[in-house]
Amino acid sequence: MLSLAQLGDERHKPNWWRRPSSLQLLLALMIFTASLYFAYRNIEQTHNLAALRMGQQIHTLFKTSEEVSSLSRSLRRYVLKDPVDKTTLEQVQLSFELLVSRYQLFREGEANRPLLQNEHVQQAVEALGDALDAIEPLLAGLKADPYDKRYGQIQGLLMPLQEQFFALGKEITLSADVRSEQLIKQYSDTHSIWAIAAPVISGLLLLILFFLQLRRSARLNQSLRAKSHKLAHLASHDALTALPNRALLSDRLSQASRNAQFANKGFAVMFVDLDGFKPINDSMGHAFGDLVLVEVAHRLTQQMRPDDTLARLGGDEFIIILPNLDQPEDAVALAERVIGTTSRPFKIGSYEIHITASLGISLSGPGASSPELLIQQADLAMRQAKKQGRNNYQWYTQDLEQKVDERVNLRIQLQRAIENEAFTLNYQPQFDRQNGRVVGYEALLRWQHAELGFISPLQFIPVAENTGQIVPLSEWVLKTACRDARLLLDQGYKGTLMAVNISGTHFQRSNFVERLRVILEQAQLPPEALELEITESVLLDNPDKAIETMQALKRLGVSLAIDDFGTGFSSLSYLKRLPIDRVKIDRSFVQDIISDQNDAAIAKGIISMAHHLKLKVIAEGVENEAQFAFLKKNHCNEFQGYYFAKPMPLAQLEDFVSQRQTPKEPVEALGNAQKIPEQTLLLLDDEENVLRALTRLLRREGYQILTASNAQDAFALLAKHDVQVILSDQRMPEMSGTEFLSRVKELYPETIRIILSGYTDLKSVTDAVNRGSIYKFLTRPWDDGQLRAIIAQAFQHHRLATSAVDENGRVDEGDGIASIG
Ligand SMILES: Nc1nc2c(ncn2[C@@H]2O[C@@H]3COP(=O)(O)O[C@H]4[C@@H](O)[C@H](n5cnc6c(=O)[nH]c(N)nc65)O[C@@H]4COP(=O)(O)O[C@H]3[C@H]2O)c(=O)[nH]1
Numbered sequence: 024m025l026s027l028a029q030l031g032d033e034r035h036k037p038n039w040w041r042r043p044s045s046l047q048l049l050l051a052l053m054i055f056t057a058s059l060y061f062a063y064r065n066i067e068q069t070h071n072l073a074a075l076r077m078g079q080q081i082h083t084l085f086k087t088s089e090e091v092s093s094l095s096r097s098l099r100r101y102v103l104k105d106p107v108d109k110t111t112l113e114q115v116q117l118s119f120e121l122l123v124s125r126y127q128l129f130r131e132g133e134a135n136r137p138l139l140q141n142e143h144v145q146q147a148v149e150a151l152g153d154a155l156d157a158i159e160p161l162l163a164g165l166k167a168d169p170y171d172k173r174y175g176q177i178q179g180l181l182m183p184l185q186e187q188f189f190a191l192g193k194e195i196t197l198s199a200d201v202r203s204e205q206l207i208k209q210y211s212d213t214h215s216i217w218a219i220a221a222p223v224i225s226g227l228l229l230l231i232l233f234f235l236q237l238r239r240s241a242r243l244n245q246s247l248r249a250k251s252h253k254l255a256h257l258a259s260h261d262a263l264t265a266l267p268n269r270a271l272l273s274d275r276l277s278q279a280s281r282n283a284q285f286a287n288k289g290f291a292v293m294f295v296d297l298d299g300f301k302p303i304n305d306s307m308g309h310a311f312g313d314l315v316l317v318e319v320a321h322r323l324t325q326q327m328r329p330d331d332t333l334a335r336l337g338g339d340e341f342i343i344i345l346p347n348l349d350q351p352e353d354a355v356a357l358a359e360r361v362i363g364t365t366s367r368p369f370k371i372g373s374y375e376i377h378i379t380a381s382l383g384i385s386l387s388g389p390g391a392s393s394p395e396l397l398i399q400q401a402d403l404a405m406r407q408a409k410k411q412g413r414n415n416y417q418w419y420t421q422d423l424e425q426k427v428d429e430r431v432n433l434r435i436q437l438q439r440a441i442e443n444e445a446f447t448l449n450y451q452p453q454f455d456r457q458n459g460r461v462v463g464y465e466a467l468l469r470w471q472h473a474e475l476g477f478i479s480p481l482q483f484i485p486v487a488e489n490t491g492q493i494v495p496l497s498e499w500v501l502k503t504a505c506r507d508a509r510l511l512l513d514q515g516y517k518g519t520l521m522a523v524n525i526s527g528t529h530f531q532r533s534n535f536v537e538r539l540r541v542i543l544e545q546a547q548l549p550p551e552a553l554e555l556e557i558t559e560s561v562l563l564d565n566p567d568k569a570i571e572t573m574q575a576l577k578r579l580g581v582s583l584a585i586d587d588f589g590t591g592f593s594s595l596s597y598l599k600r601l602p603i604d605r606v607k608i609d610r611s612f613v614q615d616i617i618s619d620q621n622d623a624a625i626a627k628g629i630i631s632m633a634h635h636l637k638l639k640v641i642a643e644g645v646e647n648e649a650q651f652a653f654l655k656k657n658h659c660n661e662f663q664g665y666y667f668a669k670p671m672p673l674a675q676l677e678d679f680v681s682q683r684q685t686p687k688e689p690v691e692a693l694g695n696a697q698k699i700p701e702q703t704l705l706l707l708d709d710e711e712n713v714l715r716a717l718t719r720l721l722r723r724e725g726y727q728i729l730t731a732s733n734a735q736d737a738f739a740l741l742a743k744h745d746v747q748v749i750l751s752d753q754r755m756p757e758m759s760g761t762e763f764l765s766r767v768k769e770l771y772p773e774t775i776r777i778i779l780s781g782y783t784d785l786k787s788v789t790d791a792v793n794r795g796s797i798y799k800f801l802t803r804p805w806d807d808g809q810l811r812a813i814i815a816q817a818f819q820h821h822r823l824a825t826s827a828v829d830e831n832g833r834v835d836e837g838d839g840i841a842s843i844g
Contacts, residue, residue, distance in 0.1 A: 048232055055225055080138045081196050087125050087151070088188035094118040095181045102169045112165065119155075119162055126151050143194070147187045154180040261335040263313055264320035272334035272342055276394030279332075279346040283387055290346045291354040292394075294383040294401035295323070295361060297339035298413040302563060303376055314371050315378070322367075326360045342398065351386060358382050358416040366414060381408040382416035400424075433486050436472065441495050446470050448503050449670035452679060453522070453641060453663040461683050462661060463520035463554065465643075466504040467670045468496075488526050497529040501539065505546035505553065507673050512552060516680050520582060522554040527561045531568075536575045543579075550580030556607065558586050562597055570600055577602045584641070589625055599636055606633045608659070610644025617649045618738040620769030627657050634658070649739035656742070702818050703727040703744050707737045707763065708752035708779075717750065720807055721814060734758045741771060747821040748814060753780035753787075761791035768796045773825055775817040779803060 097118045100110035129135050129148045138144050157180055161173045168174070259271040267275065279290045297319065304312035316339065323341060327333050332344040343361070345354055365380040383404025385397045400419035408417040417423075440446060450464035470478045487493040501523055508521035529535065543550055555576065561569045573583055584605035585598075589612055608629050612622045626642070633640045642654045645664030654662065668679060704726040708714050714730045721728060729744060731737035734757055740746070749767060753760035764776040776796060778788070781803045791797045798820065799813055 048236060052225075052229060052232075055228065059225070077195075079134060081192055083128075083135060083138065084144070084188055084192035084195055087122075087129075088185050088192060090118070090122050090125055091151075091181050091185040091188060094122055095178060095185065098165075098174065098177060098181075102165070102167055102171065102174045104167050112162075112167075115165075116162065119158065122151075123155055126155055138195075141191075141195070144191055147184070147191055150187065151184055154184055264317055264335050266320055266324075266341075267332060267334040269334070269336060272332065272336070272344070273394060275332045275334070275344055276397070279344050280387065280394055282346055286347060288346075289348045289351075290344065290387045291348050291351070292385050292387075292397040292401045293343040293345065293354065293358065293361070293416075294385075294398065294405040295341040295343065296381050296405050296409070297365070298379040298381055298409070300339040300378055303378065305563075305565075307374070307376075311371060311374075315369055315376065318369055318371070319365060319378075322364045323361060326357060326364055328357075331357075342401070348386075354384050354386070355416075358384060362414060362416065379414035381405055381413050383408055383419060384416060385419040430486055433478075433483060434490055434492070436475070437483055437487055437490075437492055437496075440470060440472070441492060441499070444499065445472075446496070446499065447672065448500065448507065449672055450507070450521075450676045451663060451670035452668045452676070452683070453520075453661055454667050456655060456658075456660050456662065459683075461516075461519060461680050463522050464676060465522040465556070465663065465670070466500060466507075466524070468500060469670075484526065488528050491528065493526045493528050494532065497526055498538065498542070500524075501542050502546065505542055505548045508552050509546050509548045510673070511677070511680070512548070514677065516677075519552070519680075520554040521548075521552055522556050522584065524556045524586065527558065527563075530555075530557055530561045530572065531565075536572060536579060539576070539581070540579060543581075551582070554582035554584055554604070556584045556586040559588070559590075566597055570597075570602075573602050589629055598632075603638060605639045605641055605661075608640060608642045608654075610664075613642050613644045613650055613654070613664070614646075617653050617742040617770075618735065618766065620766055623653070623770050626654065626659075630657055630659055647739070649742035652744075653742035703729060703746045703748075704814065705729045705731065705737060705740055705744075705746045705749045706751075707731045707734070707749065707755075707760070709733065709755045710752070713752065720810065724811060724815065726814075726818075734763045737763065738766075738770075741767065741774075746771070746774060748775045748777070748817045750777045750779055750814070753778050759787060761787045761796060765791065765794060765796040768794070773821070775821045775824075777801060777813065777817060779805065 094115070097110050097115045099105075100108050101112060101115050126148070129139065129151070139148065158177050161177050165171060165173050165177070259268060259274075260266065261268045276292070282288075283290045300312065300315065303315060316335075319339075320333070320335065320341070323333050323343070327343070328345070330346050332342075332346075334342045334344075336342055343357065345357060348354060361382060362380055365378060368375045368377050383401040383406065385400035385404060387397060400423075403423050404417040404419040407423055408415050411417060447469045449467045449469050451467060452461045453463040453465065454460065455462045468480045468484070470480070470483060472478050484493070487496050504521050504523045511519065511521075532538070543553065557573075576583060582605070583601075583603040584607055585601070585603055586607045587609040588606045590609050606629060608626055612626050612629075615622050616626055617623070630640050639660045641661035641663060642650075642659045643663045645651050645654065645662045645666045647666055650664075651662060651666055671679065702725065704721065706714055706717050706728060707730075708717070709732050711732060714732065718728050718730060726748075727744075729740045729746065731740055734755065737749075737751075741749075749764065751760040751763055755763070760778045760780065764778065767774060767776060775798045777799045778791070778797050779801045780788075788797075788800050792800070798817060801810065801813065
């Protein structure tokens, strides 16, 4: 792909040799015309020179003939003693000398050399030489007497010479004429060819040049247009997904706002943020993350209506504008489609990944709505959607705005409180399963604001984490908790751990371990007395670095616990690499542990996995005996919760620990001290008189009989007691008997479950039987004897089944036969 910079370079690169300008074209034309002109002049001058040379030669020949004739005339005048034209012998001698000079010119002169190439001329010149040699002595003795025979001899020599040279002159003149005619003809032919060819060729050349020029400018224009189009696209679109970017989005928003005002219709802005994208990007690499984003963009585009705009803000954030909205429900429909399409698995290469989306929606008001404000509001709503558990959408409300204001205010108050050290610490004891002793205390921050009253850490810790205020705050907690732990040690409470919550931001500080070492030293607290509770979130950004820090902490000697276990991404592969000592089951799983089979399964899974990794498990938020009993039954090692003790100030903790060092209630009494009869029967019916009647009927059978008038109580009894047989009414207000027994089957699969119903809902009965949830189905009114027998049979069945589990390692689920009493 072409970058903006590259495009700029391309545009400004001087590429003149490939793209001639008009000036170059003109220059080429001038050079071409000039060369044509010079060629023409050259031919003409050569022709002139040749003509000149030819003229000179003809002149020499005629001149020689003339000089021979002149000698002959002066000889005649001398011998005839011409009275008009008196001629002396000296004058004759002079004419003779002239002729001699001419002869020498023939012989030695450069100009005559071409003439001598003519054979006839050569012969004539030789004859001249011979004649001159013969004449010279004759001339010396010549008398002015026409009868001097020397006169006759000289004239006899001269006459043929004169004719010979004259004839030669004529011959050369003739041949020169022919030659010059030929030359003129040749020249004029060439000239006329050139006269036509030159303009034609130059015209053609010009045309070609012009055509090339045109083609190049057309190409240049085309490529410039394409590049400027590309530039405009790049400036307004996201390079990765090709969706409109922030700049174009702002344009479209303004347009939507104008249209809305004009058409008197509303429009919505939707802020889409992917859930769980960051870990994918971090663990699989950015190139992989980019592929996911491209696929998300593609899927979202498919959900858009023709007028909608989908833009990418950056990262995993997208904005959707829904113009001309008839009703807010239209936005809801799209939001649901976006959530639906995003939650489908993404197949990228050989990987299948799962992500979801959280959406915030804001609606334009009746008047003009500022586009930026709408985005901010949608963003706020999106954050709310994240808080609500992700994978959902939220509308922007005034309420949310108020919450934001409150957060800003909280941040200011928090800063003042940090500066004034306006916090205190409460400590919540933790108990051991075996002996009920206090094994540790969790330090919990308390902020009693002078005007705002008590502010929960659940409110201010997230704000402090966002603003970075958590670091000084967390250091204060560490210092105070270490100081108080030292005090407790000094008072003789040994073998207990001070557990301090450490936020991810603080933990990830590069000097965290060093600072902790200093704090421990200052407090003179042995590192073994301190435990740091960290959450799985510290592993998210850089797991290797986090593990390195944990190892450094272990080398320092402090203990490590994973807090809120099960709520994060709980990567088992990491868990086994972590140098930790304890796993804390989150309160959210404990809350419904006795009745929610999923929570129960998670808690049991955590305990079993931790034990395999030789880690201790502590359950937090234990609020009642049933939860405690359930967890205890499932081998949880330690407990913390209101059921045992609430968080308390240090002074109160000292009293509490001193009393609890010899534990009695609740741990001991609930645990080992309780004698559980072998056969326990649980009766569940919302009618008290039925419960009483059944109790009366069965009390002599030797069973421990537990009764509950609602499902919740029944679950609590099941958690606390070892129940083998359950007899439940079918028709109850909050939950049907078959539903209740189905849940019991998941929680306590080894129990034998019987329904006693006043009516027959065949479908629910057959379903329950088929799922293996019930052992027998009895109808009312019952037959006393038969009921007793069936209960006895159920206990016997349980015994057989549990012994089968012991031997074969699995549970016998009952025969599934429904018997109507
Ligand atoms: N409903 C119920 N609640 C119980 C029960 N037993 C204990 N709790 C509460 O559960 C929270 C346990 O702490 P957490 O899970 O670490 O959760 C803590 C922890 O994440 C954070 N936090 C508290 N103090 C600090 C601190 O010093 N530093 C950091 N970073 N976080 C802290 O604030 C959260 C809430 O603290 P708290 O309000 O003190 O709430 C405490 C405690 O008072 C119970 O049986 N039922």
